[in-house]
Amino acid sequence: MHPPTWLTAFLDLPADEFDAAVAFWQAVTGYSLSAYRGEREEFATLLPAAGDAFLRVQSVESGPAGVHLDLHAPDQVFEVRRSPGGLAYCLVSGTESERPAPxxxxxxxxxxxxxxxxxxxxxxxxxxxxxxxxxxxxxxxxxxxxxxxxxxxxxxxxxxxxxxxxxxxxxxxxxxxxxxxxxxxxxxxxxxxxxxxxxxxxxxxxxxxxxxxxxxxxxxxxxxxxxx
Known part of the structure; x- marks a missing residue:
């Protein structure tokens, strides 16, 4: 596994909470929202005014609301893994490098x-x-x-x-x-x-x-x- 060059936090949100939760986190951060993507349009990215994105949202079909990490590295093949205690995380490809200011x-x-x-x-x-x-x-x-x-x-x-x-x-x-x-x-x-x-x-x-x-x-x- 490559050492990550960037981290993304994913908010995993039940479908019935998704719209309200996304609107709340937009207001909390002041970030705009990307176009939805995915087979069910279940993914979106919170976009800072400057710098690279590091917060994303996902509508999940089952389970409680939560948070997981994506670990980015150039040329990384996408994988879903779990920590020893069962916390899901993802390995993803990415080249982000500019941390947004507060x-x-x-x-x-x-x-x-x-x-x-x-x-x-x-x-x-x-x-x-x-x-x-x-x-x-x-x-x-x-x-x-x-x-x-x-x-x-x-x-x-x-x-x-x-x-x-x-x-x-x-x-x-x-x-x-x-x-x-x-x-x-x-x-x-x-x-x-x-x-x-x-x-x-x-x-x-x-x-x-x-x-x-x-x-x-x-x-x-x-x-x-x-x-x-």
Whole structure:
């Protein structure tokens, strides 16, 4: 497997939530939407004003809403694979290289979807951490809390990968999106105006429940202004 030169986060959305979820994430990001594609017109891409795309949406016929990663590399043959804990991911061909800058809103606050958090039950923790470090070739380092590890993102990559050890003893490995923002409280209020609800508040992040699609977090991390 080639080390990825780019990552894409895919929102996997049940058909009955698809339109509402896509509209919500367009509003959250400020991105436009590509033409639909696929046999059922089930795929689309969220398009930043500048830089290469790294967020896509997919209408799924069964199963709950979720998130998966695409790992891009030039001349990569398309494959669907699973991590040791069963989280699906895809190997795809791509040559993207320009990371978009954060979006600046009317109040001057900047925000950006810039992280995929992989949620891992304790029994699978070490295997999943080792797997994602090997799959990406990125350095695995300890996070700011005991339950977090992260992969050190190379320059130009659009997404961080955070690994979170869950409290629940078992269950599936899953993933969600995280946003960074200059002002976390202002960003949460903006999302509430778009129809999301606060689910839980932690010291460094707020868990949000959107009007459609999977839960996500607004974090206290400050977005990078440098798209390289």
């Amino acid at each position: 979006t600046t809103w009317e109040d001057g606050n900047r925000s950006q979807v810039d992280q995929v958090c992989i949620d891992i039950p304790p029994a699978l923790w070490d295997d999943e951490c080792a797997f994602w470090a090997s799959a990406t070739g990125w350095e695995l380092v300890q996070g700011g809390r005991p339950e977090f590890r992260r992969l050190r993102r190379p320059a130009r990559q659009p997404l961080n990968i955070l690994l979170q050890r869950l409290d629940e003893p078992d269950g599936p490995v899953r993933a969600h999106l995280d946003l960074s923002a200059d002002d976390r409280a202002a960003e949460v209020r903006r999302h509430e105006r778009l129809g999301a609800q606060v689910d839980r508040v932690h010291e460094g992040w707020t868990v949000m429940r959107p009007p459609a699609g999977p839960v996500y977090c607004v974090t206290g991390r400050v977005p990078s202004a440098d798209p390289t």
